[in-house]
Amino acid sequence: MKLATFNINGINGRLHNLLRWLAEARPDVVCLQELKCQDDNFPEQAxxxxxxQAIWLGQKSWNGVAILSKTGIQEVQRxxxxxxxxxxxRYLExxxxxxxxxxxxxxxxxxxxGEKFDYKLRWFRKLQAHARKLKHLGLPAALIGDFNVMPTALDVYKPDKYADNALYRPETRAAYKTLLKQGWTDAIRHLYPDVPMYTFWDYLRQAYERDAGLRLDHFxxxxxxxxxxxxxxxxxxxxxxxxxxxxxxxWITLKK
Structure with missing residues (x-):
């Protein structure tokens, strides 16, 4: 079984790319972020x-999340x-x-x-509390998506440059580490403990071409x-x- 995550950065503007990738990669379950569309504009038919099948939680201009599945999907939390x-x-379960x-x-x-950083940490604390409850249920569970955090120096091409960036601040990395201490496994880093694995490259200064990347998307x-x-x-x-x-x-793969 193949699970994937993709910050699509505007689902309608990049629908062609999404459909092309779905046909190529053939994931069983996909978590999407940054839909940038209201609920009634989600491209359900495509x-x-x-x-x-799909469920989604949209928002005008910004944010928005969706879960796609080749099989049945039962929404439990918006x-x-x-x-x-x-x-x-920002969250759909x-x-x-x-x-x-x-x-x-x-x-x-x-x-x-600033206020946006304070909001980030508040959101992280709520996520930690919910993650703890999920873990105590003992069910097969996965938290998937764009966490907007580079957990370690291995996850950012130039750590010194990001010393005061909210994605790499010590408080942010500590919040992510708290999730791991609960017993959650960072799937990509578990399998590749010593390899830089980037999921994001800025549009500026040819970041993709230079491989000046960040690992922001996690399982x-x-x-x-x-x-x-x-x-x-x-x-x-x-x-x-x-x-x-x-x-x-x-993406990750799981045995049945």
């Missing part, structure tokens, strides 16, 4: 024609639990193939310091799923397509 006043569409899938788009938090697996992990990768070439998102799709 996604269905590609062979996927919005991050415990954060009822969050004005942004479903049961797919007897797994709990939490699709998330964690706040960027820049500039630091956190509960113990029942971590034991089924067989592979992981990043479809880096998709970032080189015309009108590409600044993220590339990442």
């Amino acid at each position: 996604i269905s024609d590609a062979g996927y 919005g991050l639990p415990g954060f009822a006043n969050d004005p942004n569409s 479903a049961i797919v193939n007897k797994m709990v899938i939490g699709c998330l788009y964690l706040p960027n938090g820049n500039p630091f310091p 956190l697996l509960s113990a029942p799923l971590a034991g089924r992990l067989t592979g992981a990768g990043i479809d880096r070439h998709v970032r080189g397509w015309e009108k590409a998102s600044d993220h590339a799709p990442a």
Whole structure:
């Protein structure tokens, strides 16, 4: 079984690329972030024609998350639990193939310091609380998406440059580490402990061509799923397509 995540950076403007990648990569489940469309503008028919059922939580101009599945999908949560006043569409949870899938788009938090960074840390704390509850259920569960954090120096091409960036601040990395201490497994880093694995390249200064990348997109697996992990990768070439998102799709495979 193949699970994937893709910050599409505008689903309608990049629908052709999404459909092209779906046909090429053939993932079973996909978590999408940064839809940048309202609910009634989600391209449901095109996604269905590609062979996927979908649930989504949209937002005008910004944010938005969706889960696509080749099989049945049961929505169980819209919005991050415990954060009822969050004005942004950043979390969606479903049961797919007897797994709990939490699709998330964690706040960027820049500039630091400031209100946006404080919001990022509040969101992280709510995620930690929800993740703890999920783990205690003992179910196969995965938190998947754009976490907007580079967990270690291996996840950023030039660590010194990002010392005061909200994506790499010590507080941000500590919040991510707290999730790992709960017992979640960072799937990509688990399989590739010593290899730079980037999922994002800025549009500026030929970052993609220079491989000046960041690893922002992650799969956190509960113990029942971590034991089924067989592979992981990043479809880096998709970032080189015309009108590409600044993220590339990442994926993992699980044995049944």
